[in-house]
Amino acid sequence: ETGVTQTPRHLVMGMTNKKSLKCEQHLGHNAMYWYKQSAKKPLELMFVYNFKEQTENNSVPSRFSPECPNSSHLFLHLHTLQPEDSALYLCASSQDKSVGTSDTDTQYFGPGTRLTVL
């Protein structure tokens, strides 16, 4: 199993649909992240979870709702999205340097979900 997996890889949805993106990390990390990458733009941080607790919400609209049931799983629930929300959504995980024996907080990324909102 690769380090960070995401499903689905591609998603097309209408503006009235409700869907969820799933991320799973197999690296034993304690922090997980959602990023959004729009066309021709750098990655934008959306949410950060540390030990299942949300520690950052980067002014993300409420139509994006994250959920972190445990340190290995992260979801992004989507509802009433807009066409401008079409983007590549990337999940990442890392180990907090202050916990355990890790001396780096390298972030590892999943393959992403390419979302199209019609």
Next chain:
Amino acid sequence: GIQVEQSPPDLILQEGANSTLRCNFSDSVNNLQWFHQNPWGQLINLFYIPSGTKQNGRLSATTVATERYSLLYISSSQTTDSGVYFCAVKETSGSRLTFGEGTQLTVNP
């Protein structure tokens, strides 16, 4: 927040050529990563290098933290090196990675 500038924004090379990509940042950092994003969107870790020099095959990276820049060297480039190269940093006083806008590299056969 911290500013991250990458240069050049676009680079076109012939296979076999060498190149240097640059990342400048505006504040002290305790995390700096270089990534390669392939055409399918996957971000591949290249280096974790908040300071010093590292090498991995044809790639090497150097970060001079006191002067707030990092360099990524690609030698004997191959067509599979094409894609976008991102630098990302975390400032010493912060908790999030901030990404640069990337360098789009195209290696022609």
